[in-house]
Amino acid sequence: MRVALFATCVADTLFPAAAIATVTLLERLGIEVCFPEEQTCCGQMHLNAGYPEQAAALAARTERAFAGFEAVVAPSASCAAMVRHSTALPVHELSQFLVTVLGVEDVGAYYPHRVAYHPTCHSLRLLRVGDAPLRLLRAVRGLELVELAQADGCCGFGGTFAVKNADVSAAMLTDKLRAIGDSGAEVCTALDASCLMQIGGGLHRQRAGVRTVHLAEILASAEP
Amino acid sequence: MSNEFANAARPALENAQLRANLRGATHAIRERRARVTAELPDWEELREAGRRIKDAATRHLDVHLEQVERTVTAAGGRVHWAPDAAAANRIVGELIEATGEREVVKVKSLATDEIGLNRALAERGIRALETDLAELIVQLAGDSSSHILVPAIHRNRGEIRELFRANLPGTERLTDEPQQLAEAARRHLRNQFLKAKVAVSGANFAVAETGSVCVVESEGNGRMCLTLPELLITVMGIEKVLPRFADLAVMLSLLPRSSTAERMNPYTSLWTGVTPGDGPREFHLVLLDAGRSATLADPVGRVALHCIRCSACLNVCPVYERTGGHAYESTYPGPIGAILTPQLSGLRAGASLPWASSLCGACYEVCPVKIDIPSVLVHLRGRVNREVAGFGGGGEGAAMGLLARAFARRSRYERAQRLGRALARPLARDGWIARALPGPLGAWGTVRDLPAPPEQSFREWWRGRRS
Numbered sequence: 269m270r271v272a273l274f275a276t277c278v279a280d281t282l283f284p285a286a287a288i289a290t291v292t293l294l295e296r297l298g299i300e301v302c303f304p305e306e307q308t309c310c311g312q313m314h315l316n317a318g319y320p321e322q323a324a325a326l327a328a329r330t331e332r333a334f335a336g337f338e339a340v341v342a343p344s345a346s347c348a349a350m351v352r353h354s355t356a357l358p359v360h361e362l363s364q365f366l367v368t369v370l371g372v373e374d375v376g377a378y379y380p381h382r383v384a385y386h387p388t389c390h391s392l393r394l395l396r397v398g399d400a401p402l403r404l405l406r407a408v409r410g411l412e413l414v415e416l417a418q419a420d421g422c423c424g425f426g427g428t429f430a431v432k433n434a435d436v437s438a439a440m441l442t443d444k445l446r447a448i449g450d451s452g453a454e455v456c457t458a459l460d461a462s463c464l465m466q467i468g469g470g471l472h473r474q475r476a477g478v479r480t481v482h483l484a485e486i487l488a489s490a491e492p
Numbered sequence: 493m494s495n496e497f498a499n500a501a502r503p504a505l506e507n508a509q510l511r512a513n514l515r516g517a518t519h520a521i522r523e524r525r526a527r528v529t530a531e532l533p534d535w536e537e538l539r540e541a542g543r544r545i546k547d548a549a550t551r552h553l554d555v556h557l558e559q560v561e562r563t564v565t566a567a568g569g570r571v572h573w574a575p576d577a578a579a580a581n582r583i584v585g586e587l588i589e590a591t592g593e594r595e596v597v598k599v600k601s602l603a604t605d606e607i608g609l610n611r612a613l614a615e616r617g618i619r620a621l622e623t624d625l626a627e628l629i630v631q632l633a634g635d636s637s638s639h640i641l642v643p644a645i646h647r648n649r650g651e652i653r654e655l656f657r658a659n660l661p662g663t664e665r666l667t668d669e670p671q672q673l674a675e676a677a678r679r680h681l682r683n684q685f686l687k688a689k690v691a692v693s694g695a696n697f698a699v700a701e702t703g704s705v706c707v708v709e710s711e712g713n714g715r716m717c718l719t720l721p722e723l724l725i726t727v728m729g730i731e732k733v734l735p736r737f738a739d740l741a742v743m744l745s746l747l748p749r750s751s752t753a754e755r756m757n758p759y760t761s762l763w764t765g766v767t768p769g770d771g772p773r774e775f776h777l778v779l780l781d782a783g784r785s786a787t788l789a790d791p792v793g794r795v796a797l798h799c800i801r802c803s804a805c806l807n808v809c810p811v812y813e814r815t816g817g818h819a820y821e822s823t824y825p826g827p828i829g830a831i832l833t834p835q836l837s838g839l840r841a842g843a844s845l846p847w848a849s850s851l852c853g854a855c856y857e858v859c860p861v862k863i864d865i866p867s868v869l870v871h872l873r874g875r876v877n878r879e880v881a882g883f884g885g886g887g888e889g890a891a892m893g894l895l896a897r898a899f900a901r902r903s904r905y906e907r908a909q910r911l912g913r914a915l916a917r918p919l920a921r922d923g924w925i926a927r928a929l930p931g932p933l934g935a936w937g938t939v940r941d942l943p944a945p946p947e948q949s950f951r952e953w954w955r956g957r958r959s
Contacts, residue, residue: 277899279950280909280950280951281909283943284948284950284953288953291954305954308900308902309895309899311899313892314895315870316873317892319874319877320874322893322896325900326896329900389852389853393856393857422852422854424850426851428888428932430936431933431935432932433495433498433811433847433848435501435502436498436848437850438938439505439814440810440811441940466940468943469940469941469943470939470940472941473939473940473941
C-alpha cells in the first residue's frame, strides 16, 4: 500500500518529530510513504479566523497537491477534519487509519512511561475517532495508561482563540494542566500537535516535569 | 474596535467564588443531561425530528405566522405585530395603561428581557414583578440574568438570603436553607398573584394550526400568572411558531431533557385564545421581529432561529463555564448567544462574540435541534471581518493575508519557515521561547512558553533522507 503523508504545516515547521515518527511507523508496517512537497497548509486557520476566501484557495491547493493518491494520512485530527470538510481527498487521521483502515492495534511499539491521553475536541467531535487511539496505546509494551479527569474538556487552544481570548484560554488550560498533574503522568499525548503546543507550553512554563509527546512518536518508539 | 467579550470576561475569570459556583452548577447539570438523554434509544432520531420541524417552521415562517394570527384571533385573542423592541414595548405599555393598573406580574421570559420591557414599563410608571424565583432574585439585586434557564446561577444561597432579608417583609430570621428561601419567596409571590389583574409572559412555542400558545416551566408560578389575572399579554419572538400541534410532542420531549435534565417538566401550560369563565378574559399575542427577519435572510446564520432556549449549550461550553453569562452582555449568553446576539442586533453590537469560542464542538453535540453552532460561529467571524469596520481587519487581516500568500506557493512557504527559524533563534533557550514577545505572541506568552522551530523542518529531513 502506498499513502501520501500530509505532514501539516504545524508539524512540518514546529514539530517535525511527529511527522518523522509517522513515516517511521507507517514504513515499519510495510507501507510506502510519499511526501508531496507542494503541500503547505490546509487553510483551517484562515477558515476559523473568518477568512473563508483565503481558506478556500488553500483547500483547493491542498486538493491539487494530493491529487491521485488513494489514501492521505495526517498526524492531526483537526487538519484531517478540515481537509475532509473542504476537499474530496481520501484523508485519514493517523490513529483512525491504523485501526480502521489497516485493522492494526498492536504496532509493535515499546514506550516504558506513564502516559495520559488527551482526546482533542476535533478528534472526538469532528472525526469521531472514538477509542482508536486508546486501543493503540493499550497495545504499547511498557506503557502505563493513566486516567485523565475531565478528559474530554477542551485544552483552550482553539487557534486564534488562544491569543484573542487569551485569559479564557488560560483558564481552560489551567484546568487541563491540573488534571494532567493529578493523573501522575510523565507524558501527555494527543493526536494534534496544535493542542499539544498549548498544553506543552503551559507545562513547560510551570516547570511541571511532564512532557507532551505526539501519539505518532509513542507508536514509532521501538524496543532498543 | 476592541475585543469586548475578552474585556467583559476578565472580572469573572478573576472571581474565584463565581468560577467555583459555575463549575459546580454546569458540571452537575451536564452529567444529569447526559444520563436522561442516554435513556432514550431514539434520542438522535428525536434530535433530527426536532431539527426538521424547526427547519420547516422557519422556511415558511410567513405562512405560519399569518395562520397564527388567524387562529389566535378566531379563538378570541388579539395579535399585534412588533417590528422592533420599541414597538413591542409600546404595545404592551399601552395595553396595560388602558386597564389603569400600575402593577403586573411576569412569567419568566427571554423575549421581554431582550426588549428591556421592565425598564420601558417603569418609564410609564408601571411596576413589573418577576415571579420566576431566579428572575425575582435577579430583579431584587438590580442585577441581570447570566443564564437562559437559571438566571441567578452566579448567586449562591448566602447571597440570596441577604437579598430576601433586605427586600421581603417578615424575613428577618431567614436562614440559607433552600427550603426556607423558597418558602419566603412563595409567601411574597402568592400575595402578588392574588392581587394581579395583568400578567405578561413569553412563550416557548405557538402552534399555527390551532393558535395555541405554550409555556414550559418548573415552579408553577408561570401557571399562576397565566390563569389568575384578567388580562394576559404574551410577547413572543416570531421564530417560536410551530406548524402543527403534533410538533409539540417532539419539542416537549427534547426540551426538558436538554434544559433541566428532567424527563418531563413539572408545568406545561397551553392555552388557545380565551375561554369564557376560565382564565384571563382578554389575551394579546405580540409577535416580535427585532432582527429575526434579517437573521432569516442569512442562509447559514438563520439556523440560530431554531433555538428552543434549553441552555444545554451553555452548560457544556468550556468558555461559558469560565466566564459565566455576564461577559456576553446579552440576554442570550453562551454559544447560542454568540451566534444569536450579533445577528439579532445587526453584527455591530456583539461583534466580538463569534470569537468567544474555541470551536470545541461540545455545543453542537448536545443541541436538541442540532444547530451547528461552530459552523455558524465561523461564518459570522467572516461576516464581521467583512462587514464591521475595524474588527478583524487591520493588523490581523494584513497578517492573515501575508500568511495566505506564504502558504500559496511552496517556495514562499519554505522561505517563511527559514525566516521564522532565524527570528526565533536568538530568543530561544533549550527549544523554548519563554520571554515576552510583541503582538499576539505576547498574549500567548502570558501563561505559556512557545516552542521554537527546530533546526530542521520535516521537509528538510525528508529531502536529506532521500538524497
